[in-house]
Amino acid sequence: MNEEPTRRDVLGHAARGAALLGMGGLIGYLIKHGSVEGAWRINVDQCVNSRLGALGVDVCDKCATTCVLALSAVRAVNDHAACGRCYICPAYFDVNSAINEEGLPSAKLCPRDAIERFEIGWVDPDDPANNYYEYVIDEVKCNGCGRCVMACKEPAGLSSIRLEVRHDLCLDCNRCSIAQVCPDDAYIREPTT
Ligand code: SF4
Ligand code: SF4
Ligand code: SF4
Incomplete structure (x- = not known):
């Protein structure tokens, strides 16, 4: 039927x-x-590279070396509104290198040459310390090694550079390899807003 x-x-x-x-x-x-819903995020108050008071200690490069991606999903980001636009930026220059004929450190700090330095406005050659510069991080080169973040930290800098997880790059792994090795429990999962 x-x-x-x-x-x-x-x-x-x-x-x-x-x-x-x-x-x-x-x-x-x-x-x-x-x-767990949400996204991976770096707690900058916890990460040794940006945590105030953690000075004279080794830079942690685990965000650069542990991500499953060939070039980590973590990048350094400069908050330009908070940046001092310093003449001698300790995140841009290796301040321990020899001084060159221009009176500037001869070497850069970033091992990947990922930070660019641009003059802001007219530059007075007779008053170099009162000239201002913009420091721009090239996200194609940066691998989030954290060296510039540590150097920008107070008291040498103004802590305007920090590490961030780029959510457009991150694969959002269930068990993030960085979170598993982060020595400071700074790599956390938080709800997205
Ligand atoms: S995090 Fe490392 S690679 Fe990226 S800009 Fe800073 S020093 Fe260069
Ligand atoms: S979740 Fe995966 S892709 Fe994203 S930062 Fe962690 S290891 Fe890298
Ligand atoms: S692994 Fe943790 S302590 Fe190390 S740079 Fe990343 S967030 Fe900071």
């Missing part, structure tokens, strides 16, 4: 299909994101 499906049958099939589809979507979501 070939009976026509009732309205209840059709609705029942549709509901079961929707439930299965929903479950498939949920499983896919959990594979990518784990059971």
Whole structure:
């Protein structure tokens, strides 16, 4: 006997299909994101490279070396509004290098030459300390090694440079390899807003 499906049958099939589809979507979501919603973030008050008071200690480069991506999803970011635009920026120059004929440190700090220095406005050659410069981080070169972050920290700098997870690059791994090795528990998962 070939009976026509009732309205209840059709609705029942549709509901079961929707439930299965929903479950498939949920499983896919959990594979990518784990059971915790949100995104990975660096707590800059906890990370040794940016934590105030942590001076004269080794730079932590685990954000650069541990990410599963060939070039880490972590980058240094300069908050230009907070930057002192210093003539001799300790994050740009290796202040321990020899002084050159211009009266500036002869070497740069960044091992990847990822920071650019631009003059702001007219530069007075007779008053170099009162000239101002913009320091721009090239995110294509930067791997988040943290050296400039440590050098920009007070009292040498104004802590305008910090490490950030670039969410457009991060794969949002369920078990972030950086979070597993971070010595300061500074790599955290937080709800997205
Ligand atoms: S984090 Fe490292 S690679 Fe990136 S700009 Fe700073 S010193 Fe250069
Ligand atoms: S979640 Fe994955 S891709 Fe993102 S920072 Fe961690 S290891 Fe790198
Ligand atoms: S691994 Fe942790 S302490 Fe090291 S640079 Fe990354 S966030 Fe900072």
